Each structure stands twice: as C-alpha cells, then as structure tokens.
Amino acid sequence: MKKLVALLAASLLVLGACGNEETAPAEEIENQASTETVDTEETESEEGGVNVDKGLFNVEVTLPASFFEGEDLAEVVANAEADGIGEATANDDGSVTYKMSKSKHKEMMEEMAASVEETKTDLVESGDFPSIKGVETNKDYSHFTLSVDREAFENSFDGFATMSVGMVGTLYQLFSGVQSDDLEVLIEVKDVDTDEVISSVVYPEALEDMGEE
Template structure:
C-alpha cells in the first residue's frame, strides 16, 4: 500500500515541478489569454484545450471530492500555474504553457516507469515478476506467480496502475467518458491471463 500512495504523491510533486517554469512561458500565457476563449465544461468531463501557446486542463469535480476547492486553487497558483479557476460545477481549470504541459506528460510517464520498476523489485509485492504497458498507458500486464498472488494483497498494485494510467490519459486529452485502463494479470508459469481488471469500471463495482 505504501508503494501505491507513493505513486499518487509523485504525481502531486510532478504538478509542482512543472510549475517552476516561469519566464517566457508566463509571457506567452498572458498573450494567449487575451486571444483564447474558455469553454464551460461539464462536471464529469476532462477538457484539454490546446491553444496556440497555452493549454487548459479541466479536471472533473470527482477529482476533488472532500477537498477545499479554494485551497486547491491557491495551491495551484503557488505551484506556478498561470491561473487556476474553480468552476461552478466543482471542476477546476488549470492554465499552463504548452511547454509545461509537454513536460508534465513526460514526467508522469517517467514516474510511471520508475514506479513500475520499484513495484517489480519490491518485497511488498512478492508475487509480481514483471509489468509491461503500452505507450498510451491504457493497458498494463502484470506477470505474477499465480499461487503467491492469490494468497496475497498484491492486487492493490493494479489499483495504483489504474490510477496513474487514468491520470496520464486525462491530462493527455482523453475524454473522461471514454478513457479506459485495462489491467491483465498473467501467470508467469503458464502464460495464462487469469484475471482482467478494467478501470474505471472496477471502481464503480466496488
């Protein structure tokens, strides 16, 4: 469970790190803000509006359940975003330069790769032998010792992968109604895929 929490905390720090790029990109934000129109978004959708210089990312209200939205906005501004807006439907729109957005996606993918390696080599997930994934972070395969896996809590690793896969896709512009992360659990000895977990469906079933 500690590994799963560390993955999510890494993503928070990624947002902070990307906010450190402040020089010419801020001027680009100011110029483009005067030229672009902000579209109103629905509470359950993520909108990534890629303008000439800026990118606007709107995260749905479900990302902020139980949080103080005013504090979320204040933190975003402290982290270096050009602007963060709390919308009436509970969603939050972040504005950043294209370079910040590109760097953010690269850093998310890098953190996923590092977390995958840590999970594979961790004593906390003894049954896991290998983890592979596609470039869009929409499909992961966890190769395990089936007997050990079925008598452990190593299935929590799938939850972590589902979360980071969803996070990456949403920030890359996949609609919240369309994104999917498929986790296949494969037995190392036989090659059999004996379980498949689909996010976000799995969360709705719980």
Template sequence: MKSGKLLFLLVLSIMLVACSSKDEENKNSDNVDVNKGMVNVEVTLPASFFEDTDMVKLKKEAKEDGVKEVIVNDDGSVTYKMSKSKHKEMLKEMGDTIDTSIKEIEADEDFPSIKKIEHNKSFTEYTIKMDQELYENSSMDGFAFFNLAYQSLYYQLFNGVN
C-alpha cells in the same frame, strides 16, 4: 519539487472523488475536462475536488508551479490554464510515478509471482510476466495492480482521453 506537490494534490483529489458515491444527477458535473489548444492546455476539475480548499492558496501554489491561470468557475469547478510544455511536464511526472510504482511492485516480496511489468508509452497496455504457479497459490498478488490501474486511469484523464 513544487510541481510534484501540485500533481500529488490533484491525483489525491481525484482518488478521493473516485471513491465517493454520487447520485446520477451529479455525475455529469464530476468530469475532468481537458482542452488542448494550439499553445495552451486547459484542465477543468470538478467542484467536488475542492471542498474545504483555500482557493487563494491553491491559486498561489499553482502559479508558483508554472500554471498560467487558475479560474474558479461559477459552478465551483476549477480550470487550470497551462502551456503545453507544462502539461507535458505534468504528464511526465505522472508517468514517472507509475514507473516508480512498477519498480516497487516488482521488488516487493509480498508479490513473489510478479517478475516484470512492461507498458506502452501511453500507459494503456501492460505486459506482466509472472510465475504462474506462485500466482495461482497467492491470494494477494492480483491486488498489486489496483494502484497501478488507478494511476494509469488518471494519466489518461489528464491526457484528455475519454
């Protein structure tokens, strides 16, 4: 369950940064960097994710969650070094969260036109089965996909996809 908390904090941090505006010179320092080695995976998150964060507590919680090493870099960014299996577990949890969101969208009476949502294994392609007439007469059904799109983008980020 602790890995769920870490995952939630990481995704929440990314969402907050993604919604904030940055000037052009800071854009390069706000990238998530994923390096997949033979045994370990390193995920580096920008300093802007950690404003007002207790780094001692962050390191402790990450280690308790199975992260091998947490490095606070000179520029304020933080690198998480974890086993490939831990990284895979983190991605699985993100995928499970996406699947839960899909089930909620399909069951939500506020989006009556959405009947079924399917995706590929890497969350890069979706097939959405809808009632066209209900969709055309709805002003909100299209909004159901924004959260799903954000979650899929973050899955890609943490998987090292540009």
C-alpha cells in the same frame, strides 16, 4: 509541478472510492471548460469530469469540484501558481481551471509518465507484492501486463496491485485528452512461467462496478 501531480493522483484515488455517487450532470461537464482560441483542438473526458482544451499556445484543464472536497480553493489556486502552472482559477461551481502553456502541459505529462514508471518499479522491487515479477506497458499506458508467480499470487492479496496501475494509467489517459468513449486501461495478469493470462480488469469500468456495490 510534482506537488500538483501528486495531488491529482490522490484525488483520483478519492474519486475511485466514491464511485459515481456525485457525477456531475452532462450539461455541467460540457460547460466546465471552453476556449475562444482560433483553430482549437478540444478533447473532453467525462469519466472523472476532466476537460482538456488545447489551443494554439495554451492548454486549459478543468477539474470538477469533487476533486477538491474539503480543500481551501484559494490555497489550491495559490499552490498551483507557486508550482509554476501559470494560471489557476477557482470557479463558482467549485471546479478549478488550470491554464498553462503547451510546454507546461508537456512537462506535466512527462511527470505523470514518470509516476507510472515509478509505480511499476515499486510493484516489483518494494517487496509489498512478492508474487509480482515484472510489469510491462504500452507507450500510452493504456495496457499493463503483470507477470506473476501464479501460486503465490492466487494465495495472497497481491491482486490489489492492479488498482495502483489502473489509477495511474487512468490519470495519464485523462490528462492526455483521451475522449470518454475511448478511455480504457486494461490490466492483464499472466503466469510468468507459462504466459497464460490468469485474470484481467479494465479501468475506469472497475471503479464504476465498485461504486455500484
């Protein structure tokens, strides 16, 4: 399961670099995942093309073909099943549908949460971003606050750290089933001494802006 989470995180980074150049048509996105389970709760996110269908017993997650460019889909399916996901199906359009129990989906979300926490710790303790003194989040990882040494931050490239938390936060939101209209991860950077907000950025809006440049 951890291998799959790592793959999805890497795929999201690739999608961010690509911007919106290969966004699937809305009709295709809407048809990528469906379920016939009675009393089904369906939530759909078109940012990144991830669909999450939550039935009574199972959860289906369909990722678009853009997540798997250059990958052998047979190998993707085999790896997913080897990781204990349950079922994985390569679709004719190049997308892949993962069908798992609700308990497996919960496990995946817990691993994604652990990945976010690890990212937060690394930003402060790795030494790669020396101006960052602390990272705080809300419960669903839709809001991050980076406390920084302002002078050191503004005279360095530590601002790239916002991309790391923006990516993992967006990935968590997508797989938790947040609808596209509500998908938003806010990262605020504040002066550790004064609590003044120095700057802020919103994902996935920031990815869209990069794609347009």
